[in-house]
Amino acid sequence: MKRLSEVFAALFFAFASIFLPLSSNVSAAQVVSKVTYSAQEGEVADVWINNTMANPQDAQPGSKAWTNDGVSYEWNDGDLVTFKFETLYIDVINYLKINDTVLTNQLPSTKEDLATHYANQHISFTVQVPKADTYNVITKSANITQEQQFFGNFLWENDETEVHAFPDDIIGQGTISFVKAVINGVTYNSVDDLNNNCGLNYCHWANSIVTEEDPDGSTGGAEFPVGTVLTVKLIPNAGYQLTSFGINGGQFTPQANVGEYTFTIRGGNAHLAAKFESVANAVNANATSAISSGSIVLNNEPSMGMGTARLDIVDKELPSDKVDNFKNATPAGYDISNFVDISLFNTVYKASAAASWDTQVNELEHKATVTLKLDDGVDGSNFVIIHEKHDGTYEVIETTYDLETNTISFEVDSFSNYAIASKPVAGTPNSGVNTTVATASVVSSGAATLFAVTVLSTALWFASEKIRK
Numbered sequence: 146m147k148r149l150s151e152v153f154a155a156l157f158f159a160f161a162s163i164f165l166p167l168s169s170n171v172s173a174a175q176v177v178s179k180v181t182y183s184a185q186e187g188e189v190a191d192v193w194i195n196n197t198m199a200n201p202q203d204a205q206p207g208s209k210a211w212t213n214d215g216v217s218y219e220w221n222d223g224d225l226v227t228f229k230f231e232t233l234y235i236d237v238i239n240y241l242k243i244n245d246t247v248l249t250n251q252l253p254s255t256k257e258d259l260a261t262h263y264a265n266q267h268i269s270f271t272v273q274v275p276k277a278d279t280y281n282v283i284t285k286s287a288n289i290t291q292e293q294q295f296f297g298n299f300l301w302e303n304d305e306t307e308v309h310a311f312p313d314d315i316i317g318q319g320t321i322s323f324v325k326a327v328i329n330g331v332t333y334n335s336v337d338d339l340n341n342n343c344g345l346n347y348c349h350w351a352n353s354i355v356t357e358e359d360p361d362g363s364t365g366g367a368e369f370p371v372g373t374v375l376t377v378k379l380i381p382n383a384g385y386q387l388t389s390f391g392i393n394g395g396q397f398t399p400q401a402n403v404g405e406y407t408f409t410i411r412g413g414n415a416h417l418a419a420k421f422e423s424v425a426n427a428v429n430a431n432a433t434s435a436i437s438s439g440s441i442v443l444n445n446e447p448s449m450g451m452g453t454a455r456l457d458i459v460d461k462e463l464p465s466d467k468v469d470n471f472k473n474a475t476p477a478g479y480d481i482s483n484f485v486d487i488s489l490f491n492t493v494y495k496a497s498a499a500a501s502w503d504t505q506v507n508e509l510e511h512k513a514t515v516t517l518k519l520d521d522g523v524d525g526s527n528f529v530i531i532h533e534k535h536d537g538t539y540e541v542i543e544t545t546y547d548l549e550t551n552t553i554s555f556e557v558d559s560f561s562n563y564a565i566a567s568k569p570v571a572g573t574p575n576s577g578v579n580t581t582v583a584t585a586s587v588v589s590s591g592a593a594t595l596f597a598v599t600v601l602s603t604a605l606w607f608a609s610e611k612i613r614k
Contacts, residue, residue: 173221174219175217176220177215177216177217178194178216178218178277178279179278180199180213180216180280181211182199182200182283183209183284184210184284184285185209185283186240187238187284187285187288188233189204189209190230190232190236190284191232192228192229193228193231194218194226194280195219195226196218196219199213199216225274225275225276226273226274227271227273228282229269229271230272232269233267234268234289234414235289236288237288237289237293238268238285239254239286239287240283241282241283241284243272243280244281248272251272254293256293259293260345263296263347265346266298294411294412294413295371296347296368296371296410297371297373297412297413298347299392301366301419302316302365303320303364316419318382318421319381319387320378320379320380321365321419322378323336323352324378325375326339326369326374326375327373327375328345328369328373336352347369348368348369349368351367354366371410371411371412372410374408375409376405376407377405377406378405378406379404379419380493381404381451381452382421383443383451383452383453384424386422386453386492387404387493387496388421388422388496388498389419389496390419392418397496399502403493404451404493404502426442427455428517433459434483436485436518436520437520438517439456439515439517439552440515440516441456442514442516443511443513444514445511446513448491448506451491452491452494453492454490454492455490455492456489456490457486458485458487459486460485461485461486461562467533467562471531471539474531474541475564476529479566479567480567481531481565482565484565485563485564486563487560487562489505489506490504490505506560507535508558510558511558512556512557513556513557513558515554515555516554517554518550519552519553524567525552526546526548528544529567530542530553530555530564530565530566531566532557532561533562533563535561543556
């Protein structure tokens with residue numbers, strides 16, 4: 146057994162003595178070559194030799210040619226070196242010659258080839274050529290054609306003051322967010338689902354892109370295969386509306402959900418722009434005989450955190466039982482002139498004022514101020530507002546009359562049926578609070594008489610006590 150182990154040991158060291166020198170022969174060595182490059186057509190590409198950048202750092206911007214006398218790169222003892230070329234994806238190399246060898250037939254040129262060689266906004270590919278002390282490189286390139294386009298790329302700015310901002314890519318006074326993407330029949334319902342599961346390196350959504358120039362990441366961007374059906378949500382800030390939306394000349398279709406738009410991704414590099422403009426709240430009062438126009442001012446209302454408010458006021462016919470309820474709640478001496486339905490809507494334009502998403506809001510967390518302009522000849526100094534609350538009770542709301550503008554103002558936090566009541570007032574009307582109805586509920590005439598008698602009796606008692614003393 147000992148002799149056998151000695152034989153194996155001898156054989157091992159013998160083989161080792163043979164292969165160890167070979168392994169040392171193939172170890173990488175640093176070599177230096179001269180590279181001369183010319184982009185005879187199109188843009189200059191970035192060039193690497195065996196993973197070492199060959200482009201000189203001091204190359205003139207915009208120059209179509211350069212020479213680097215000392216490209217130092219690792220080289221294994223062999224006949225070939227690997228050149229890598231990289232361009233922005235919009236610039237496709239269609240001719241390549243290194244020294245005396247034309248390598249055009251090795252270039253990616255079809256839509257499928259370019260997609261395979263795409264990463265991070267660039268097309269890159271490699272070729273191998275014999276090692277030499279000097280390399281003369283010539284390329285010709287052209288813009289990617291429509292037939293070669295395999296994905297669409299777009300950017301947007303959330304802040305128009307940022308360094309990258311252009312007028313056609315601003316998302317200001319609003320937000321954009323991903324909703325879903327349908328790619329080759331597969332639906333991705335979230336950014337994480339898309340970015341993690343799409344499986345393509347040109348399938349990505351970034352809400353924020355952090356760069357040296359934009360450290361707060363206010364720039365966003367997305368990449369999708371051509372033909373992707375993308376749904377996004379564009380939500381205006383409170384007091385603003387989306388008045389235009391565009392990317393690459395595509396058509397955008399509003400969806401059922403508020404702020405959602407669907408469009409099909411076209412090939413190419415594009416900016417996405419959504420123009421949000423300040424828009425005043427609106428009051429539509431054309432369908433009532435006492436009110437010509439009006440306004441509504443909200444008080445940091447959570448339910449109205451986007452778009453604008455629209456108040457619709459229309460005359461309404463009520464069943465007899467409701468009419469009786471309103472009359473019973475009306476202060477003495479007042480007659481109801483109008484029953485109106487006052488409805489509040491949160492309005493979001495569908496990219497223009499021509500159409501909108503309208504969500505009815507019945508209750509507010511904070512009171513809003515409604516101002517109504519009365520028709521000519523209507524005296525608001527004797528107006529009261531009676532409101533049918535959602536719990537079936539009725540309230541009388543204090544109003545303020547402005548003689549100069551002929552408007553009444555009042556505060557409300559819910560919207561439903563209202564009644565407008567008035568009574569004759571002698572003399573010239575004056576501006577001010579209609580204090581007749583300053584309380585939240587109506588006191589009956591019997592209760593009012595009892596209250597007056599009680600007050601009078603109490604006053605007489607105090608007076609008699611003072612005389613006795």
